[in-house]
Amino acid sequence: MPTNEYTPFEQMAVFLARELKDGDVLRVGVAMPVAEAAVRLAHLTHGPNMELIFLGARMNVAHLETIPMPAFGWDRRVVRWAESYSDTGHRFDRIKDWDRHVFFIGGVQVDPYGNTNLIGVGSDYQHLRFRGPGSVGTPTLSTHVGRYYIVLNSHTSRIFVEKCDFISAFGWGTGGADARRKLGIPGGGPRYCVTPMCVFDFAEDTKRMRLRSVHRGTSAQDVQANTGFALAVPTPVPVTDPPTVEELRALRTRVDRSGFLRRNA
Amino acid sequence: MGDRTQRIIDEVTAANWVQDGMTIAVGSPAPMALLRQIIRRGVKNLTIVDSGVTLDLLIAAGCARKVVSYYAGGGFGVPVAPAFRRAVERGEIEVWECEEGILTTGLQAAAQALPFLPWRGGVGTSLPEVNKDLKVMQDPIRGETLIAVPPIKPDVTLLHAATADAYGNVQHCGGPGWLDLFLYRAADRTIVQVEKIIPNEEIRADPWATTIGGADAIVRAPYGAHPFYSRGYYVQDNAHLRQYLEASAAAAQENRSEPLSQYLNHYCREPATLGDYLERIGIKRLLELYEY
Numbered sequence: 001m002p003t004n005e006y007t008p009f010e011q012m013a014v015f016l017a018r019e020l021k022d023g024d025v026l027r028v029g030v031a032m033p034v035a036e037a038a039v040r041l042a043h044l045t046h047g048p049n050m051e052l053i054f055l056g057a058r059m060n061v062a063h064l065e066t067i068p069m070p071a072f073g074w075d076r077r078v079v080r081w082a083e084s085y086s087d088t089g090h091r092f093d094r095i096k097d098w099d100r101h102v103f104f105i106g107g108v109q110v111d112p113y114g115n116t117n118l119i120g121v122g123s124d125y126q127h128l129r130f131r132g133p134g135s136v137g138t139p140t141l142s143t144h145v146g147r148y149y150i151v152l153n154s155h156t157s158r159i160f161v162e163k164c165d166f167i168s169a170f171g172w173g174t175g176g177a178d179a180r181r182k183l184g185i186p187g188g189g190p191r192y193c194v195t196p197m198c199v200f201d202f203a204e205d206t207k208r209m210r211l212r213s214v215h216r217g218t219s220a221q222d223v224q225a226n227t228g229f230a231l232a233v234p235t236p237v238p239v240t241d242p243p244t245v246e247e248l249r250a251l252r253t254r255v256d257r258s259g260f261l262r263r264n265a
Numbered sequence: 266m267g268d269r270t271q272r273i274i275d276e277v278t279a280a281n282w283v284q285d286g287m288t289i290a291v292g293s294p295a296p297m298a299l300l301r302q303i304i305r306r307g308v309k310n311l312t313i314v315d316s317g318v319t320l321d322l323l324i325a326a327g328c329a330r331k332v333v334s335y336y337a338g339g340g341f342g343v344p345v346a347p348a349f350r351r352a353v354e355r356g357e358i359e360v361w362e363c364e365e366g367i368l369t370t371g372l373q374a375a376a377q378a379l380p381f382l383p384w385r386g387g388v389g390t391s392l393p394e395v396n397k398d399l400k401v402m403q404d405p406i407r408g409e410t411l412i413a414v415p416p417i418k419p420d421v422t423l424l425h426a427a428t429a430d431a432y433g434n435v436q437h438c439g440g441p442g443w444l445d446l447f448l449y450r451a452a453d454r455t456i457v458q459v460e461k462i463i464p465n466e467e468i469r470a471d472p473w474a475t476t477i478g479g480a481d482a483i484v485r486a487p488y489g490a491h492p493f494y495s496r497g498y499y500v501q502d503n504a505h506l507r508q509y510l511e512a513s514a515a516a517a518q519e520n521r522s523e524p525l526s527q528y529l530n531h532y533c534r535e536p537a538t539l540g541d542y543l544e545r546i547g548i549k550r551l552l553e554l555y556e557y
Contacts, residue, residue: 030338056443085440092366092386117391119362120353125395131353133338133345134316140366140386168364170389183389184409 001252001262003245008196009034009153009261010251011215014243015194016104016149017041020050025101027053027145029136033069033260034194035104035151040067040255041247056091057082068257092137095144098187103141103148105190108132109164110150112209112229113179114171114190114202116142117164125166135168142169147188155195157228172207179207198223199240203232213238271431276302276484276539279456282421283308286330290314290451291323292424293443294496296458298489299423301542303328304533312361314368314419314448318506319493321346324358325513326529331359333417335368339510341503347510347517362396369447371417376450381413388412422452425490426476427497429457430465435477438497449477458486460498488543488551499554505546 001007006014016038020026024047026039036054043050048062059081061067067081086093107116108130118135120128142148150171152159171190173179180189193200193209201212210232211220220237224230243251256262280302283289289311291300300319303311310330313323320337323329325348337349352358363371366386374382383402388410393399400413424445427438435457437445449455457480468475489495492505512524536542543551 030336030340031344092369119391119395126356128354131345131350134334134336134360134362135364135390135392136336137365137386139364139390139392140384143386143388166391166395168390168392173389180389185385185389 003248006243006248007262008215009037009264010243010248010256011240012151012194012196013037013041013251013256013261014247015199015240016151017045017247018241019149019192020047020102022047023049023100025051025053027101027103027141029055029104029138032104032106032151033264034153035149036069037251037255037261038104040069041251043067044254045247045250053091056086058084058086066254066257069255069260092140095140098144099146101141101145103145104151105138105142105148105169106152107150107164107169108159109161109166110152110159110193111161111164111167111171113173113175113207114150114193114209115164115167115173116150116169116171117166118168119166121165123165138169142171142187142190143185144187147191150190150193152193152195155197155223155226157226160227160229162229172202175206175208177205177207197226200231208232210234211237213240215240216242269432272433272481273431273462273483273485276458276486276489277537279458279482279484280306282454282456282482283311283423286310287420288312288314288418290419290422290444290448291319292422292445292448293493294425294490295319295493296423296425296456296486296489297491297493298425298458298484298486298539298542299456301533301536301539304529305537314417318346318509321348321513322509322533324348324352325516325525326533329358331361333361333363333368335364339513341507341510343510343514347514351517361398362392363399364392367392367399367412367414368417369444370414372444372447372451374414375416375418375452376447379416381415383411384414385409385411417451419448419452420454422448422455424449424455424457424477424480425486425495426457426459427495428461428463428467429459429480429483430463430468431483432465433457433478433480433483434465434468434475435459435480435483436463436468436471436474437476438495441476446476449480454481456480456482456484458484458489460487460489460495486539488546489539491543491546491551491554499551500556502546502550502554 020042109117121130122128304326312331370384492502515521516525
């Protein structure tokens with residue numbers, strides 16, 4: 001694929017990589033290919049002091065020429081990168097220091113206040129229409145990390161709903177800048193929500209989701225049509241900074257060598 | 266004075282410790298030799314502390330009544346384990362909804378014989394609403410809102426590790442597994458199947474490497490984690506796992522149960538022992554996986 005063309009997944013990965021700062025501790029869970037690519041790209045391009053934690057495997061491999069994906073968790077290709085491993089208990093230790101940790105979260109539903117649902121869909125918990133995979137570690141991680149990003153593999157009005165049927169990770173509750181503080185939830189909360197169509201942020205006062213930028217080729221109308229709640233839309237609508245030639249080259253030759261983000265978008 | 270009691274038993278005897286209605290916990294690497302025996306015997310109504318594909322397999326085989334699960338994804342692009350999803354949606358099994366921090370907190374409470382331990386992750390979420398055993402509380406020291414997590418206490422914990430001696434001293438290769446030590450500490454009894462039995466002298470040569478000092482039973486189980494990995498011995502058999510997941514998905518999503526019953530019969534119900542199972546996998550395939 002030429003470097004003036006790129007897929008929405010590649011746009012997302014590059015956007016997120018730019019968000020990550022050297023020294024961040026980046027925690028990536030399962031089934032998050034865009035986040036996996038983003039942390040690798042950031043680590044290779046501007047994060048020699050980042051720590052990458054894939055499940056329990058903690059690594060710094062900034063010296064490598066490539067950090068190819070997919071490779072995950074206990075996969076032997078990740079094992080060879082890890083400097084240390086932890087079991088679940090140790091993984092959730094030293095929480096007092098998690099303000100410099102960054103985390104990525106998905107959801108089967110996401111509401112305007114960045115609350116996410118991995119439990120399931122349906123009005124009655126005993127009779128779910130769709131049973132999700134479960135909360136994994138997202139309730140604890142979203143409670144404590146300094147900031148996190150909601151990263152979705154698709155953008156539909158079934159995912160973006162006015163109210164989640166169940167909340168597995170608390171974002172901004174029912175809204176308001178003090179929503180987390182009132183419950184004694186220390187972490188910084190969701191910063192952006194990144195989808196194949198756009199980037200959302202949260203208004204400073206209400207913490208309601210609003211359109212921050214659309215990816216090239218997408219309009220604000222497209223986004224609203226695929227979002228199940230009313231969005232605040234800026235005028236003019238900013239376009240997400242597209243990937244540079246250098247970023248795309250690094251992504252494709254040093255991270256996503258198998259072309260996963262190019263095929264599956 | 267008599268001799269010190271040895272704790273080595275075979276996988277059939279060990280798996281007989283698991284009876285209908287018990288609570289079991291499953292470690293990682295997966296103790297597959299034991300799990301297949303449980304399926305083979307048709308044990309029912311278990312409460313199962315587990316996640317991922319092994320949980321799906323036990324549900325697909327009809328062993329589960331309730332699951333304590335923080336994550337039931339399938340891997341390989343399968344976002345929700347198929348048998349888990351179908352059984353929950355149909356109300357055939359109950360879920361004790363939790364997450365990783367709450368799970369480890371409950372296991373720790375059981376290990377320390379406490380009525381509960383507090384945890385913060387989950388405050389503000391639906392977890393305490395959908396799991397009535399989780400109680401939102403005000404802490405008596407600073408008045409903060411926390412979740413009181415009751416003990417999670419397995420009757421039997423089932424683990425796979427690298428080596429052990431005859432007296433229940435276990436040494437994992439490259440450190441203990443995922444949740445293994447939490448599951449061991451919380452349980453009434455723990456069975457550890459191992460790649461290799463080693464002499465007590467070898468354990469005593471490096472006691473700091475002993476991860477579990479008191480396993481109640483040790484089962485000789487080379488290749489016993491197949492189709493999963495065993496650190497230091499072999500890697501995961503992804504083709505086999507995909508075959509299982511496809512069979513499970515066909516049963517759950519297309520109501521086509523033949524591939525799943527074939528899988529369960531061929532790999533879990535017909536082989537009487539681990540040896541019989543490994544013969545079905547074949548030495549050539551096993552040797553292909555023999556790397557670390």
